Amino acid sequence: MEEIIIELRKIRKDLDEQRNTIEKSVDKITEQVTINVNNILEEKFKLLNENYENLKEKNENQEKRLYFLEKQARETNIVFFGIKETETSYAHLESNIINFIKEHFSQELDRRDIQAVKRIGKKGEKPRPIIVTFSTLGTKIILFKQRNTLKDTGFYIKEDFPQDILKKRKILQEQAKIEKEKGNLVQIKYDKLIIQENNRKHTSNKRVLSTSPPNYDTYTTESNKQASKKNKTRTPIQRTSSLSEGISKPGMLNYLINVDPKNIPGPSGNKNGNI
Template sequence: MEEIMKALENIQKELNAQKIEIQKNGERVTEQITHNITNKLEEKFTILEGKHQILNEKVEQQEKRIQFMEKQARQRNIIFFGIEEDETSYHSLENNILHFINEKLSLKLNCRDIQETKRLGKKGDKPRPIKVTFSTLGLKVSILKQKRLLKDTQYYLNEDYPKYILEKRKELQEEANKEREKGNKVTIKYDKLIVLKSNNKRSLANSPESDPKSQGLVGNNTRATKKNKINQSNPSLPRSNSVSEGILKPSILSYLAKNNANKQINDKTASSLHS
């Protein structure tokens, strides 16, 4: 009986060991499968991410092209505001805008100078703005130069901007107001803010010439600088050892006179000895 119990215990131990081994193998298989699936998903995700990046670049390029084409399409347009809405047909609207330009802006245009005219928006109590497309860009520029004549009137005109540019210009207008408060000159050109910072001149109080304490130092430094410049521009030549060059000092003159007197005495002594 004891042998049977021992055999059962051994069988139980072997089963437990096999169970543990099976669990470990299952964990290893699960881990390997999870790792393989993760690698596959990462590869696919990398491929999809690359394709998504390419699509984004293409979309951005297309948006830029559309924006450029829209800008070109609106390049010769001007929006007129405040003109009475009393036309009955397209031709009467065209005649009204020509009459307005010729009378209010002092320009002479005819129907050949206008490519298209159109009221914008739904009809209401106020006159709707008129979009006018001119035949050339030069005509548009000429009209914009004359917009100053509409000052202090109910009429005004503006360029034809896309919706996203109008929103951008509103944002830039707030920044422009802040810069104007600082004293800077600001202009908004299409969708960019151009700031011309005012150059403040240096005050006289900070100038060395206006400071009485520094005038003496400045004058001395200026004279010394000029003297150094003169010496550098006219360097002195090397002095000669000859006595004739330069002015002789009194000690040298006395030395020469003494030598001359001694020479005369010696000459007289020698002549008396010969005689």
């Protein structure tokens, strides 16, 4: 009976050892699998990240390209506002624009100078704006420089900007208003705000600061304090004028007038005083 018990104990011990070995093996396998999975996931994530960065860069390049292409496409455009919708065809609208430019800008254009014209927006009570694409940038520049001729006429012209640029310019206009209140010179160029500080303002401020005279009383007091520290026993001599000074004690002029010429010593070696 005891032998059976001993054998059973041995078997149990062997089973425990095997179980521990299996558990350790399972732990090692699990750890290795986890490491392998993590490595695989890390490599895949790295690959995905690289692909994402490449796509992001390509997308940014495409956006920049579209940005410049759209800017270039609208570069020769002018938007006209306030022109009544009396046209019945494209040719009629084109003729209206040519006549309008001749009347208000004193520029003789023909159909070759205009590449395209079209109204934008939905019909309503007010006349819709007209986008005019000119054949050359020079024609657009000449007309746009004369936009002030439309002042107080009810008509006006603007640059043709994309919607996202219009939103940016609207925000920039609010910032420009704040800068103008500060006295700075501002200018909006496409989608950028250029701020130039007003030099006159800074100069006037400097002049205002420099016009206030220094405090002479304080300066005199501090000078007297420093003099009193250096010469504690010396009393300052009060001087009224050069005349009183000459009366109170003989000056160099009195000495030269009253001196006897015979007593003036001559150069060394000449006892008679001859020069």
